[in-house]
């Protein structure tokens with residue numbers, strides 16, 4: 206299987222057990238509980254000795270099937286599916302962080318991740334140390350004996366910065382710190398996380414994977430590359446068979462106690478989404494690149510941001526990591542917030558909505574929506590400006606999207622020479 210191309214491998218991944226009726230897609234196991242022939246059989250299942258499902262908050266065949274496809278897609282040792290990207294982020298950090306520990310992170314984060322770090326986690330005594338991830342010395346000097354993880358978004362949302370993960374990985378390996386990366390913006394068909402030193406990958410599967418915004422979901426992917434005896438919380442655990450201490454802690458305690466699991470219906474939809482991932486990604490990413498190229502230098506736009514543009518400081522690292530396909534999100538900066546609103550209100554194909562990588566093209570003004578509860582100080586730290594508009598490019602014709610943007614730009618007042 207491993208010598209086959211991405212789409213062939215994903216579509217060809219078989220179920221764990223053959224279906225009784227030979228169904229070509231795994232039927233949805235829409236049940237909460239599983240029955241056992243006798244008391245010893247259910248006791249053995251609860252002790253984890255048989256691999257049998259007991260209760261769908263703990264594991265479920267439809268969800269396990271999705272997790273298996275994610276392992277095929279990523280090449281990882283294990284994958285744990287949850288109810289959203291935020292559930293994947295929160296469960297990950299509750300598995301590894303203790304009061305007194307710290308996380309070294311970029312401050313340029315999706316708004317809810319920033320809020321989780323600064324509001325939720327810090328209330329439990331976990332410090333989050335923000336660093337400029339372009340400055341390797343800052344990362345190195347922020348790490349100390351209490352650092353439980355380095356965290357970054359692969360491509361930051363909405364700033365479109367791309368951290369030099371191979372260089373950061375060298376520092377983290379030397380310091381014994383795991384690299385945890387939110388790779389939501391570039392999926393497995395365009396990026397090999399393991400190759401660049403990612404230990405734990407977090408994905409909001411709501412985005413590309415769900416197959417057109419069918420459902421919310423998240424997945425925690427463990428490459429089995431980190432030695433968790435270096436983590437204060439996990440060091441004392443006995444080494445489980447076949448999985449890391451981190452994934453064992455997640456499965457046996459954190460995920461089942463928080464209960465934010467992926468449901469069987471969602472797993473079935475997202476399994477189908479994975480099967481069409483590459484065609485959708487290639488098309489959306491190519492359209493985003495063309496729109497960014499076309500509108501760069503437009504007299505009504507102060508700046509277009511997209512990693513393949515020559516003006517992006519991240520072009521070289523993006524080209525190296527993503528073979529020229531950094532995804533379907535791009536941003537534009539206009540002259541004022543009022544111009545942003547006038548422009549967005551005139552769009553006819555792009556829908557004003559807060560999501561990424563739907564089949565439909567979307568547009569949002571992050572400052573007044575996703576970050577609206579942030580104080581001015583938090584917005585400054587998170588680098589959020591009120592002149593920025595974020596686009597998520599869907600599957601419509603590139604010409605129609607170009608015309609939509611061009612027509613809406615007529616409503617913009619501030620002009621650049």
Ligand SMILES: Cc1ncc(COP(=O)(O)O)c(C=O)c1O
Pocket residue numbers: 289290291292315318358362387389390409410411412421422423560561
């Ligand atoms: C980069 C990134 N990470 C995580 C999330 C959270 O994902 P979810 O909405 O599935 O909880 C988002 C949502 O937009 C995101 O953009």
